[in-house]
Amino acid sequence: MDYLEKYNYWLSSEYFDEDTKKELESIRDNEEEILDRFHTNLTFGTAGMRGKIGAGTNRMNKYTVSLATQGLAETIKARGKDAMKRGVAIAYDVRHFSKEFAEITASVLAANGIKVYLFDDIRPTPLLSYTIRKLGTISGVVITASHNPKDYNGYKVYWEEGSQILDDIAEEILNNINAIGDFSNVKFMDLEEGLNKALINYIGKEIDDEYIEDVKSLALNEDIDKDIKIVYTPLNGTGNKPVRRVLRERGFENVFVVPEQENPDPDFTTVGYPNPEDIKAFDYAIRLGKEKNADLLIATDPDCDRVACMVKDFNGEYVALNGNQTGALLVKYILSSRHRDGTIPKNGAIVKSIVTGDLGKAIAKEYNVATIETLTGFKNICGKANEFDKTGEYTFIMGYEESIGYVYGTIVRDKDGVISSMLIAEMTAYYKKQGKTLLDELNEIYKKYGYYFEKLISIVLEGVEGQERINRIMDSFREDPIRNIGDMKLMKIIDYLNDETGNPKSNVLKYYFDDGSWYAIRPSGTEPKVKVYIYSKDKEKQASKNKIKAIEKATMDRIESIK
Numbered sequence: 001m002d003y004l005e006k007y008n009y010w011l012s013s014e015y016f017d018e019d020t021k022k023e024l025e026s027i028r029d030n031e032e033e034i035l036d037r038f039h040t041n042l043t044f045g046t047a048g049m050r051g052k053i054g055a056g057t058n059r060m061n062k063y064t065v066s067l068a069t070q071g072l073a074e075t076i077k078a079r080g081k082d083a084m085k086r087g088v089a090i091a092y093d094v095r096h097f098s099k100e101f102a103e104i105t106a107s108v109l110a111a112n113g114i115k116v117y118l119f120d121d122i123r124p125t126p127l128l129s130y131t132i133r134k135l136g137t138i139s140g141v142v143i144t145a146s147h148n149p150k151d152y153n154g155y156k157v158y159w160e161e162g163s164q165i166l167d168d169i170a171e172e173i174l175n176n177i178n179a180i181g182d183f184s185n186v187k188f189m190d191l192e193e194g195l196n197k198a199l200i201n202y203i204g205k206e207i208d209d210e211y212i213e214d215v216k217s218l219a220l221n222e223d224i225d226k227d228i229k230i231v232y233t234p235l236n237g238t239g240n241k242p243v244r245r246v247l248r249e250r251g252f253e254n255v256f257v258v259p260e261q262e263n264p265d266p267d268f269t270t271v272g273y274p275n276p277e278d279i280k281a282f283d284y285a286i287r288l289g290k291e292k293n294a295d296l297l298i299a300t301d302p303d304c305d306r307v308a309c310m311v312k313d314f315n316g317e318y319v320a321l322n323g324n325q326t327g328a329l330l331v332k333y334i335l336s337s338r339h340r341d342g343t344i345p346k347n348g349a350i351v352k353s354i355v356t357g358d359l360g361k362a363i364a365k366e367y368n369v370a371t372i373e374t375l376t377g378f379k380n381i382c383g384k385a386n387e388f389d390k391t392g393e394y395t396f397i398m399g400y401e402e403s404i405g406y407v408y409g410t411i412v413r414d415k416d417g418v419i420s421s422m423l424i425a426e427m428t429a430y431y432k433k434q435g436k437t438l439l440d441e442l443n444e445i446y447k448k449y450g451y452y453f454e455k456l457i458s459i460v461l462e463g464v465e466g467q468e469r470i471n472r473i474m475d476s477f478r479e480d481p482i483r484n485i486g487d488m489k490l491m492k493i494i495d496y497l498n499d500e501t502g503n504p505k506s507n508v509l510k511y512y513f514d515d516g517s518w519y520a521i522r523p524s525g526t527e528p529k530v531k532v533y534i535y536s537k538d539k540e541k542q543a544s545k546n547k548i549k550a551i552e553k554a555t556m557d558r559i560e561s562i563k
């Protein structure tokens with residue numbers, strides 16, 4: 001069926017309810033909108049299935065969620081009775097329809113004879129990962145669109161190790177979805193019936209308690225200044241309870257939560273775009289920070305897997321740390337603490353993505369810790385932890401990405417905003433006791449390892465037209481690479497579509513210069529964006545800054561020239 005046929009099918013089939021049809025009727029004269037909603041099906045991208053909420057095959061709605069779940073159910077059933085009995089843990093965030101989609105997921109799985117552990121209320125994504133490992137389930141699902149705007153929702157699928165599925169299982173699920181054919185082949189069971197038959201089981205407090213205990217066991221230092229003042233904002237998401245709890249139980253008593261952003265709000269009214277990568281998400285936190293004279297501001301995204309922070313500088317202004325900087329600080333803090341304690345494993349490794357900067361790698365090297373690189377996506381980073389469990393080749397110490405995701409240890413196989421908030425608070429308190437801020441520490445790191453700077457540029461290009469322009473941009477860089485920029489000579493190009501380094505194929509281009517600077521370009525797998533990652537390196541601060549500017553100008557000129 002083409003998109004118009006699909007549109008008409010949704011309008012005429014008895015399977016779809018009246019509200020859905022009404023919504024679709026209202027776009028009858030808007031061909032572009034019909035095209036966008038029906039030209040494709042939502043598929044698994046960097047972090048699961050993600051899309052705008054609404055009627056259509058390319059939207060998040062009860063039909064696409066139930067179809068995906070039937071595909072997941074078939075994938076589990078193919079593994080036999082034991083897998084079905086081990087079951088699936090389900091969590092959800094604060095978004096519109098998150099709870100409804102979680103219940104639909106539970107009801108489809110139960111109808112297929114698969115046991116379900118459904119959280120009794122909103123929970124952070126990392127807690128779902130932890131739960132899979134604790135309960136020994138075969139799989140897990142979180143209903144969340146992470147940091148996307150309010151009109152999005154999503155469906156992240158996890159497998160038995162506790163990390164998000166990789167392409168092999170995603171493909172299996174997709175094949176199963178395609179084989180289901182019509183929506184009417186999806187099975188349902190009433191939630192009540194599932195509960196009565198003990199196929200659906202609510203979970204909550206006990207798991208929270210165990211999780212918090214295990215998170216606290218990751219602490220690295222007690223000789224810290226616990227009087228530091230921290231402003232925390234969960235950005236109206238799921239972080240509020242666990243992050244506050246872990247900070248409180250670690251002894252931080254001066255934690256002030258942004259009141260307007262404390263409670264769940266699916267519209268993220270005071271934030272707009274609930275992504276702490278964007279400094280605007282800190283507006284309210286900065287205000288409260290100034291009022292309280294806070295040392296540190298922490299923000300977690302709605303499903304509490306991402307964290308960003310801002311630090312008070314010498315004249316009382318707040319300075320944002322980006323994901324590369326926070327990641328490098330964590331690498332330094334974790335490895336230096338463990339070096340002191342003599343607990344760095346012989347075959348220890350940190351894992352980062354191919355578009356994450358190299359400062360963490362330089363620090364790790366000094367502690368004889370290897371740095372392993374993967375494609376973008378925490379599923380790939382934690383996929384390495386799973387791999388190491390099997391091969392014993394390395395011991396996973398921590399993973400991080402430039403997109404403000406970090407995890408320490410292996411109790412959680414995804415980025416974890418609770419663990420990371422605790423460690424960011426702890427390292428701030430640790431350095432404060434030594435009379436330093438995180439900015440002072442970062443400067444010392446730069447002085448020692450070189451000025452590794454970065455700039456990440458995201459260009460939003462929406463809809464079918466946007467996607468086509470993204471393709472043209474990628475084609476242009478691929479076919480006609482920019483040779484030299486200023487004094488930097490192009491040394492090496494990696495096209496991850498033809499890469500031989502063992503990574504799966506991916507639409508990423510990376511350009512290395514002779515001085516250690518580099519840039520990469522790729523379409524986002526979670527949002528309608530093309531992303532440019534620029535990294536410079538120099539012994540001199542200003543020279544490193546200038547290199548960023550030069551690469552930015554050259555790449556942006558090229559992008560702007562492609563209509």
Ligand SMILES: O=P(O)(O)OC[C@H]1O[C@H](O)[C@H](O)[C@@H](O)[C@@H]1O
Pocket residue numbers: 046047146376377378379401403405523524525526527531
């Ligand atoms: O660049 P994208 O494909 O949009 O992905 C950006 C980020 O999205 C999610 O948060 C993933 O969990 C991350 O691993 C990824 O880095």
